[in-house]
Amino acid sequence: MQSAVIPYTRLEVEPGLRRIILFGISFPMVLLILGIVTGFLQVLYRAGIIRAQSFLGIEYYQGLTLHGTINAIVFTTFFAVVFGHAVMRFHTGRPLLLGAAWSSLILMTVGTLMAAVPMLTGDASVLYTFYPPLKAHPVFYIGLVVFVVGSWIAFFSWIPVYKAWKRDHPEHKMPLGVLGTFATFIVWFIATIPVAIELIFLLIPWSLGWTQTVNVPLARMLFWFFGHPLVYFWLLPAYVMYYTMLPKLAGGKLYSDFAGRFTFLWLIVYSAPIGIHHQYTEPGISSSWKFIHMFFTMLVAIPSLVTAFTLAASMEHGARLKGGTGLFGWWKKLPYFDGERWLFSYLFAGLFIFIFGGITGIINASYNLNLVVHNTSWLPAHFHQTVAGPVFLAFLGGSLLLVSTLMGKNVAFRKVAVWVPYIWTLGIMTFSTGLFVGGVNGEPRRTNMGLTYSNPESPLYQSSWEFARIVGSIGGTIMFIAMVLFFLVFFATLLGKRVSEPALEMPVSEPYHDEDVRGVQRLTPWLAGAVLLLILAYTMPFVTVFRDGYEGAPAYSPASPLPQAKQ
């Protein structure tokens, strides 16, 4: 009953762009193997199966740093950039500025390698949130800056491409995919300015020994100014795929073009002025400002709810066209296991996980409710249901799509490829259940529990966390199996035989309702709103951090309780 027509549109692209995209997918994919292995080791440590400080030559917190940095920063940003290239090329039909794209790729690669060296030698075991006064090797921080600057160059290079397109199409609305890509990188740009300030003005001079101390409350506020828009930067490329690809894969149309535009623009405004909701339990910030950030955080849930309903309506449209009936009967007509439309399973499974990720996100943000879950294992459970759910699955599917079409190769083991997201979903739901239960019972996150809390021989052993540990490690194992299968599919596709001419191929959804709403057609008012709201939300908190003149902290190595000697 499935349509035989593959729902993809082809576009021939320049060999240079092909190489940029293929490298930008494959290089982080190789690193991701290490990120996944270190992730799997985490659950073994936490379950008390590994009871040691180190395993396979990787110290626990070193592995945790690698897991977070590779999976959440390197893999995601590389994908966002090269997927941005693909979307800009595809939806404007115009050639990109390849010189800028190469510079961006080279800087990002050099930055990654610079950050990787101290992480691998154990000189940057500060986790991917690098909270001072724990200090990493300066090369780690400098590498991060180089990496971020590289990603900015890609973004800036798309602006003239769009302007040229607009000159040729004065009567057209900005293509939805282009708007989504711009939203992604506007959010990224807003996010990375404070973290660049933290790195360049506070952490790099301090780690080089040029300044003796660092203002910790200031550094933390700058970090979380970055930290929350960062999660929307992860989510937005997935949203671009949801709005521009998923309805077509489901056999229908995007229910509302307006909903997509509203979502992207709203996220530009509200993703950043809410960072203090990560700092609810901290001193030095008044509880009134915490409440204000809580309120803005709730507003950022609106576009996600709009997205959920719009996508459900779009899928329903497709299913009804294929003969689906009844209030719920149409669910049976979606292409869950259709090999031709294998990408559907990646997007659909991610959306399913996101229902739970979204609800737990609202719980975390709910002000005093956060006291129950802050820094417990509840947090990584929520985090994996968002970043390792919709984001990760969409990025895996997108990577496979770009590599297979740009190399003219068939997706290898297509039945396995279709099943990977469902196995992953089973894994992540099991894993999170364990961590959620542990979290509400006080089990901490980011802790080598195998040495103490999960070790029956330790005086700190906690038997009440046993259930959480068992369920969590079973889930983690299923996730690991899903990723072994995915790597098999990905690298077999990469190394497979060429069967067709390489071209960029993507599913393209047409709008069902193509509303003409003026309010969502210009970016500038929304950008002005974003800046205004940031000034409103952050001026006073920053003023207090400066005014109260906190004494700076010297540098500490994670391995010693003594401050590091003056250099």
Add this chain to the structure above:
Amino acid sequence: MTSQIGVEKKIIAAATVFVLTLSAVIALSVKLYSIDLPTCLTDVKPFTEGAVIQHGPNRYEVQYVAKMWKFEPAEISITPGSTVDIYLAAPDVTHGMQIVGTNVNLMAVPGVVNYARVKFTKPGDYLIVCNEYCGIAHQNMAGVIHVTGDAPPVTAPTKVDAAADARGMELLETHLCTACHSVDGSDGPGPTLKGLHGAQRELGDGSIVTADEEYLRESIVSPEAKIVKNFDDSMPPSEIPPDELAEIIEYLKRLK
């Protein structure tokens, strides 16, 4: 196609109403049940030593110091029904402090003092967990609050040489040995010191040595010389004055 916009506007309106209601409920819970988040205290200066102060029959103030890798005081005993004002300072790096089973969940940030008030009604042993990564022995950083109907337990001296033992323990703490080495028999980032003297030690290269006095001295002064199996060489060499070093070694010999 403006007719469909009506539906979408209703959906957005419904979402907004949901958000406003949720925020109102939260504000109400703060007011009605006094469960609020920590706020900015500017009148309490950071402190470096832990203290328990009893202000009344059921009123305590505890000044907690969170440092690599322990809480001070690590263990306190109070009676059920007590209300405790908790002040929290971090003299080295950032830590977390969660009293499991309560609403106390605080970040300890260098330079700033955090605060929470908590009432313990049910008797029991409340675990204090450091829930923010603070270095390689983060997993060892915990404490306990005993809420018990009995009078606070009195720690009677059990050894004849109590004063010298107290001095030995003080030296171990002063030189930060106890940050990694326990005296209760449990291994942390470094091996435990309990029962070390006279024991057979297997080294990383498989050889066996006896932990005699000379071994103890060498392991303190140049720790990289002999690395015990399953441990690493992260211990820094120490420059403890000779008289104190001798006292420490004498104490380690007694630590059975």
